[in-house]
Amino acid sequence: MAQDGTRKVYVKSYGCQMNVYDAQRMADVLAPEGYAETADMADADVVVLNTCHIREKAAEKVYSELGRVREVRRDRALDGRETQIVVAGCVAQAEGGEILRRAKGVDLVVGPQSYHRLPGLLEQARRSPGVVDTEFPAAAKFDHLPGASREKTRARGVSAFLTVQEGCDKFCTFCVVPYTRGAEASRPVYAILREAERLAAAGVREVTLLGQNVNAYHGQGPDGAAWTLGALMRRLAEVPGLERLRYTTSHPRDMDAELIAAHRDLPAVMPYLHLPVQSGSDAVLAAMNRRHTRDDYLRLVDQVRAARPDIALSSDFIVGFPGETDADFRDTMDLIERVGFAAAYSFKYSPRPGTPAADMAAQVAEPAMTERLHALQALLDHQLRAFNAATIGRTVDVLVERPGRHPGQLVGKSPYLQAVAFEGRGAAAGDIIPVTVVGTGSYSLLGERADIEPERATA
Ligand code: SAH
Ligand code: SF4
Ligand code: F3S
Numbered sequence: 186m187a188q189d190g191t192r193k194v195y196v197k198s199y200g201c202q203m204n205v206y207d208a209q210r211m212a213d214v215l216a217p218e219g220y221a222e223t224a225d226m227a228d229a230d231v232v233v234l235n236t237c238h239i240r241e242k243a244a245e246k247v248y249s250e251l252g253r254v255r256e257v258r259r260d261r262a263l264d265g266r267e268t269q270i271v272v273a274g275c276v277a278q279a280e281g282g283e284i285l286r287r288a289k290g291v292d293l294v295v296g297p298q299s300y301h302r303l304p305g306l307l308e309q310a311r312r313s314p315g316v317v318d319t320e321f322p323a324a325a326k327f328d329h330l331p332g333a334s335r336e337k338t339r340a341r342g343v344s345a346f347l348t349v350q351e352g353c354d355k356f357c358t359f360c361v362v363p364y365t366r367g368a369e370a371s372r373p374v375y376a377i378l379r380e381a382e383r384l385a386a387a388g389v390r391e392v393t394l395l396g397q398n399v400n401a402y403h404g405q406g407p408d409g410a411a412w413t414l415g416a417l418m419r420r421l422a423e424v425p426g427l428e429r430l431r432y433t434t435s436h437p438r439d440m441d442a443e444l445i446a447a448h449r450d451l452p453a454v455m456p457y458l459h460l461p462v463q464s465g466s467d468a469v470l471a472a473m474n475r476r477h478t479r480d481d482y483l484r485l486v487d488q489v490r491a492a493r494p495d496i497a498l499s500s501d502f503i504v505g506f507p508g509e510t511d512a513d514f515r516d517t518m519d520l521i522e523r524v525g526f527a528a529a530y531s532f533k534y535s536p537r538p539g540t541p542a543a544d545m546a547a548q549v550a551e552p553a554m555t556e557r558l559h560a561l562q563a564l565l566d567h568q569l570r571a572f573n574a575a576t577i578g579r580t581v582d583v584l585v586e587r588p589g590r591h592p593g594q595l596v597g598k599s600p601y602l603q604a605v606a607f608e609g610r611g612a613a614a615g616d617i618i619p620v621t622v623v624g625t626g627s628y629s630l631l632g633e634r635a636d637i638e639p640e641r642a643t644a
Contacts, residue, residue: 194231195226196211196233199247202395203346207235211235226257235273235274238278238361238365239362239537241537269293269307269310271307272294273297277297292307292311293310296318306318343390343614344390344598349399350401352369353366355436358542371402371404374404374417375407385426390428390617392421392429393432394414397434399414400432404417413444414432415441415445415447427453428617431455440485440489449492455600455601456495457497457527458489459501460499463501464513464516469513469516472506498526500530501530501531501532504534518561518564521561527568529568573630577625583605583607583632589606605629618636
């Protein structure tokens with residue numbers, strides 16, 4: 186503990202944006218108990234590993250990282266300082282007490298639905314290390330986390346995440362999320378609105394609504410009815426100061442007409458849609474239990490593009506799902522060619538304990554997976570480059586986020602989620618500046634302010 190009596194907490198997050206959001210809520214719940222956040226593990230009285238269970242590689246990371254944390258604890262002990270080690274997130278939920286058996290020195294294992302109990306759990310673990318809390322259900326958590334309470338919402342920039350829905354009832358046959366995050370639960374509209382207003386008041390200009398199935402949102406509205414995500418965004422678009430709305434991750438089955446209309450009608454809803462398809466083969470989609478066909482997906486893309494012609498689409502792909510043939514894979518490549526994506530994440534199938542696909546016969550051999558992944562990523566890379574190149578010469582609104590790599594340079598985001606760097610010339614974080622894209626750099630697009638005269642070269 187520091188001399189002034191404050192304790193320090195360090196949270197390292199893996200996995201999806203919901204873990205990033207949860208990490209901030211953990212820090213918020215500990216702040217009134219006298220904990221300050223630190224970015225330096227060696228400085229922390231409490232080290233939290235906020236883990237991801239989605240693929241084997243992600244899940245195994247925690248065990249190597251725990252080795253490092255134990256070394257930090259040993260060093261700190263030499264100075265007479267104690268360190269509590271916490272495993273949170275989806276591995277905590279999936280493996281529970283097993284973690285205590287596999288790794289030495291863990292004081293507390295806490296699942297995503299129990300973060301509001303952190304102060305008490307840490308206290309309990311101080312008296313007797315090896316506490317496990319992986320209780321469901323989700324409902325209580327949101328009511329107790331600072332985002333929804335009277336606590337001041339602390340913004341950490343001009344862009345923020347806001348969880349509106351958690352959990353999943355879809356049970357895709359490859360996926361652990363329904364087991365780690367539980368059943369779908371939506372926060373009520375008033376709680377989201379209050380959090381959004383606080384974020385805006387703290388300087389946030391862009392909010393990304395989060396949910397494992399964000400467009401299955403069905404939270405209770407002030408009128409007592411269940412609101413859709415489209416209706417929620419219509420309301421959020423009225424919050425003063427909130428200029429940009431995004432949402433992730435959507436499921437194709439839950440893209441309803443109201444949500445598509447929101448893209449057409451609301452300038453605040455950014456022209457970007459992450460819509461995972463996983464595969465372009467009907468046989469694989471059926472085996473995955475995605476419950477839609479490739480044609481359903483292609484039709485949906487047409488509808489979304491009709492509503493918002495300039496929308497940028499991104500997706501997730503799995504190659505080597507059990508039973509996937511070369512012909513199935515070609516169907517995926519064909520779907521990618523037809524749609525044209527601005528960005529994408531792609532993965533080799535990873536069998537997960539307890540999921541139906543892990544027990545399917547016809548697991549695909551590693552070399553075939555590697556080959557398919559390379560081909561798929563080459564095509565998606567090509568599309569990403571083409572999408573970025575097509576922006577050159579256009580003027581786009583850039584939300585300024587931070588200083589760039591060179592003095593005077595600023596970096597922000599285009600509506601299409603591209604990083605754009607430009608000479609700031611008086612602009613500041615939070616400004617939305619029209620920028621003409623003039624080229625592509627290695628990590629971002631390069632642009633020039635379009636709202637003021639170009640700087641004259643000095644002789
Ligand atoms: N809710 C989102 C996805 C959440 S998981 C959806 O429905 O699409 C993020 C991505 O991880 C998935 O889209 C999928 O592409 C990938 N993924 C999930 N389980 C996986 C597994 N067992 N092996 C490989 N990739 C997986
Ligand atoms: Fe996983 Fe499917 Fe749910 Fe997405 S929809 S979280 S892939 S089970
Ligand atoms: Fe990973 Fe859990 Fe997110 S498994 S992807 S951290 S919901």
